[in-house]
Amino acid sequence: MKAAVVRQAGQDPVYGDFPEAVAAPGDSRITVTAAAISNVARSRASGAHYSSSGEFPLVAGIDGVGRLDDGRRVYFALPHPPYGSMAERTVAPSTQCLPVPDELDDVMAAAIANPGLSSWAAFTERARLKAGETVLVNGATGMAGQLAVQIAKHLGAGKVIATGRNADTLRALTGVGADVTIQLTGDGEALERSVMAQFAEGVDVVIDYLWGESAERLLIAASRTGAEAVPIRFVQVGSVSGLEITLPSAVLRASAIEMMGSGIGSIALDRLVSLTGEVLRAAASRGFRIAVDPIPLSEVGEAWSKSDSASRTVLTLDSKGA
Incomplete structure (x- = not known):
């Protein structure tokens, strides 16, 4: 064949x-x-x-x-x-x-299933997203990130913050669920300043598709807001920007960040299959x-x-x- x-x-x-x-x-x-x-x-x-x-x-x-x-x-x-x-x-x-x-036609179903599952599983199985919570999607301009914004709103997020490099895609995301967009320009200090105000207002869940420097800066910013300690569920899903980060130990001591991963191995395979069915049904209905x-x-x-x-x-x- x-x-x-x-x-x-x-x-x-x-x-x-x-x-x-x-x-x-x-x-x-x-x-x-x-x-x-x-x-x-x-x-x-x-x-x-x-x-x-x-x-x-x-x-x-x-x-x-x-x-x-x-x-x-x-x-x-x-x-x-x-x-x-x-x-x-x-x-x-x-x-x-x-x-x-x-x-769903064959092409759209094949296109959506895997990237849609990445955030659906992260939200429902790992972060346990609750209605009304605030979500930050780091790397929202990729295919999986774009779906993550839509899925977050579908699952009841009250506010969705989207970060990404592509300015045009970020603008488009405001039409499908993003309430706040932040462009990743390569200036790590500028990113910290941009997201600190969001963390000060309250972020409940971070879905990270990038890892690398932007993830480092998000974690550091979350620990520097000076706000009352509120658990932030940080779910690592992808590593488009790098396989490793360097994180000061004080970041975790000075914050209520709960770090976890989502992927093959962190969730049972039979559950992942079942969740994919949920993604496809939601894609069809929504x-x-x-x-x-x-x-x-x-x-x-x-x-x-x-x-x-x-x-x-x-x-x-x-x-x-x-």
Whole structure:
């Protein structure tokens, strides 16, 4: 079958042939129609992600949309290695296959599921967001961050603060739920000054997609407001800006910050699957949307390195897998 094949760690996928996937008991075979290129998919394919199998060659992709042998349309997640979602067909545990609401087409469902899950899980399972609370999304101009703003409002946040580099996207976010926007300019001290006023007014939950310097500055600012100690649930979700931070120990002693992560491993897999179903149903009923760029699977080599800051790239397959 045709697939996006990664031959060795560190290599980009190429469009080529891969042995046909065979379903074992408890598995479902899926004829794939759409699979999104995400940061997690890139990282797992390179072998760098903490959940990577380390097995090569492999088919890239961690999730997608397709049809079971009986014709049912499903979203599926985490096919068995070395199979991935970017192939004509794949196999995944039947328990990790979910129905797709009729209101979502294949491309939009594939585009929204993973980035939407990142904040939905962080809000509901880790931060335990309560109605009326204030949320700060650090890195809100990426695909996952844009959905996080929409999802925060859907889940009842009273105020949403969005940070990001792209000024145009920040302005657009005011139309989908952002009450305050702060542009990340690279000036760490300016960021501290900008967010300190927000922390002084009260921030209950921070969802961080960036890590790196901006996360450092947010944490330092939260500890310097001089406000009465109110717990801030800081949930680390992504590391677009860096894998490590340097944090003075006094930041944690001088504040009521509760730090935690959200991802594969911090939440049980069966719960993550269930939460994805909630994301898809909410996307269908509330009209969550992000910009998507459908590209044929055969062009995976060109699409792989394309930035997804403006739109989510979704590889598509017709009935012949092209």
